[in-house]
């Protein structure tokens with residue numbers, strides 16, 4: 491698993507990826523702008539086996555850095571959030587640092603220029619937005635509902651054992 495990020499990258503890109511890896515490994519002092527190709531590499535191209543869960547705003551993937559450190563990469567659904575909301579969300583999260591709040595580690599909102607043909611037949615260069623992502627520290631505690639239902643199952647099992655004694 492260690493070298494999977496570098497295998498996917500060309501030379502100049504791998505230097506950039508190493509720099510990003512270092513920032514993320516050193517701690518989350520300041521959230522970074524993360525290129526989509528980097529997020530693609532650390533999530534195995536957003537593969538099914540890297541899926542952590544599915545929320546109201548998008549799918550969350552596990553990203554694995556070269557040193558094995560993990561981060562959560564949330565791919566936002568286009569329909570849920572417009573540009574203003576995305577910027578507000580990142581700006582608010584950017585300033586938050588508390589042990590009870592999951593830490594923002596990065597974000598991604600890239601766009602590319604593409605030729606498009608209008609109904610009139612005219613060609614224009616249009617800015618096409620890629621997917622947007624918000625990345626957090628990885629928490630290994632499952633979701634609150636899974637945690638609570640796990641506790642209830644555990645308590646139920648204990649009661650069953652005790653009542654059978």
Ligand SMILES: Nc1ncnc2c1ncn2[C@@H]1O[C@H](COP(=O)(O)OP(=O)(O)OP(=O)(O)O)[C@@H](O)[C@H]1O
Pocket residue numbers: 542543544545546547548549550562564592626627628629630631632633
């Ligand atoms: N930081 C994280 N570390 C590990 N797993 C995470 C993390 N964030 C989310 N997940 C996983 O992804 C799932 C979906 O998370 P997400 O935050 O998108 O949805 P949610 O908890 O339903 O909240 P929302 O209403 O914001 O969509 C969670 O239930 C959890 O299993």
